[in-house]
């Protein structure tokens with residue numbers, strides 16, 4: 498049965514929908530802790546360079562593949578060449594692996610929202626509060642279940658459109674509030690003469706550079722912009738031919754980068770001012786350890802109110818992403834096995850819950866189980882971002898270079914206006930596979946504890 502694909506009404510509709518899926522916990526939770534861990538300013542610089550060159554090119558490529566074929570990942574690769582459909586399958590596994598641990602973090606956000614709503618900013622700001630929470634089996638499972646159930650209910654009822662509408666209002670508020678909080682952090686740090694954190698975040702210091710800076714910046718790029726997992730192909734398949742593909746890609750990138758930058762500007766300097774440079778190595782918990790302290794410093798009433806508003810906005814950003822993740826998994830399974838939508842939703846909910854339990858318990862009773870020396874959540878994060886996504890990205894570039902030709906993509910972009918950065922695009926698509934392969938190898942060696950004795954360290 499041929500179903501006519503519905504289209505986004507125009508450019509703004511397309512950009513907002515794609516940015517809504519892209520902007521999420523990746524920007525607010527993941528970017529700041531990676532920036533803190535991997536060199537601050539130098540991470541920011543590497544991320545920026547990778548995003549305007551490689552990120553941009555891959556984003557254009559994926560949207561163009563989607564628009565050209567009118568299909569989502571599996572079908573699209575299959576249409577380009579029958580032998581390539583396996584790439585679509587690898588891409589399809591990624592959202593299914595992200596959804597469970599994404600929901601664990603979503604649960605953390607839900608918990609903090611409840612803490613601020615009940616006026617307990619002060620408690621949340623105490624040292625060890627976060628560790629106590631994630632180490633508590635009942636609590637971490639409860640909030641994880643709550644978040645993933647909410648996601649499933651929204652998908653099940655098919656009310657994503659309603660959530661999207663609300664989040665279109667919430668997103669701009671999130672940006673404005675983040676600017677306000679960032680200003681508060683910068684001013685209060687400045688007044689106290691604490692510039693160390695801001696300098697660490699904003700000034701590239703080559704002595705902090707290591708190959709892991711590039712590995713993690715690249716992984717973050719994929720994750721944050723929802724690249725190398727078929728998502729942007731799906732979005733592209735809904736894009737009208739007369740909407741400018743190139744400038745849409747620029748705008749999505751700008752949104753995504755902007756939100757991540759602001760989140761880092763709030764979190765990184767705060768960590769340094771509360772716990773010194775050593776505090777930067779907190780990993781995935783960074784946002785939850787620092788932000789309550791910032792809010793608490795705003796005074797007891799303002800702190801609780803602003804904290805609650807902030808976590809509501811973060812919750813919405815997280816929900817729009819988790820809905821889109823679950824929706825992706827549901828539609829892949831539905832297409833493949835031709836089973837009903839409701840049943841599929843329940844299967845995905847059950848599967849994602851089971852897969853998420855180890856991530857939720859990995860900071861508590863299962864902390865003894867540490868694959869590759871990582872907590873379980875970081876392990877899933879590593880497998881998807883540092884292994885599977887680079888593989889999909891390499892294969893996508895190779896398909897464009899040698900199965901179809903870069904010109905086919907450039908022609909597709911040209912349909913809606915001359916592709917200004919066509920040369921950059923072509924260069925990146927040819928160079929990227931080799932670069933990505935090196936990054937992938939380093940990431941894997943590093944995970945197995947084989948470091949290169951400061952190799953590539955300035």
Ligand code: TRP
Pocket residue numbers: 518519520521522523524592595720721722723726728817818819821822825
């Ligand atoms: N980009 C999203 C974020 O920054 C996370 C994400 C990864 C995602 N893959 C996705 C969202 C697929 C929707 C669909 O939080």
